[in-house]
Amino acid sequence: MEGIEVLQEFKILENGSSFITKNFAKLQIQYPNKFIAVENNSIIASNQKVEDLISSLNSMGKELGKILIEYIPEKGIIILY
């Protein structure tokens, strides 16, 4: 049972991650310097402050472990981590 649940969660994760990667250039135009929250291949919230974004998601009753949050840098900057 755990195995099936894990595989389903991987599918959701991989879809969300792929959505961000494939749309990254567009996201840089739409959400520069913001944190975005992704669920079911769509942006459900965004904010310049990650704490405020997480508060919004909590208010929406979202399960945070199943939502990806990513910072979107503005276009034209080389980001080194």
Added chain:
Amino acid sequence: MKFNLELSEVPNSERIFLNVLSRQPHSFGQLKAILDTGSPKTIISYIDALRLNISISGAETGEPIAGFGKGQIPSKKIKKFIFTLRSEDSTIKYVEMPVHVVDISLLKNMSQEVQNSTMRIPTIIGLDFLRFTGLKLVIDLKNHSSFLE
């Protein structure tokens, strides 16, 4: 066993991602991590520590983390953190290894500039992950392919 990686080829944002699940008790959830061979250690980001409510109470103080950003980021070291990986043929692999986690409470005492730059850094899978799992990293940019095996 082969574990596919996600290759982002957006100009100036080329990255290799490893999607894993945290199976740490009370902190189950998804992690989209950058595979970074320039990092000796695996580091759970500020966002993911906050999002998954990862408990660091009782964890030993980790070495501060420094990079290109300003200041040093405080961390805690969790000796046994549980990840799961999915192989190409959908086999689940559990990995239990030490990780560093950004210390959220100490970070809040630091300058706003350090806080802001730290919050933007994603979770990083470092060289210790490759050493610990024994997996080899293969990157073939010409053929848009990257995986662990």
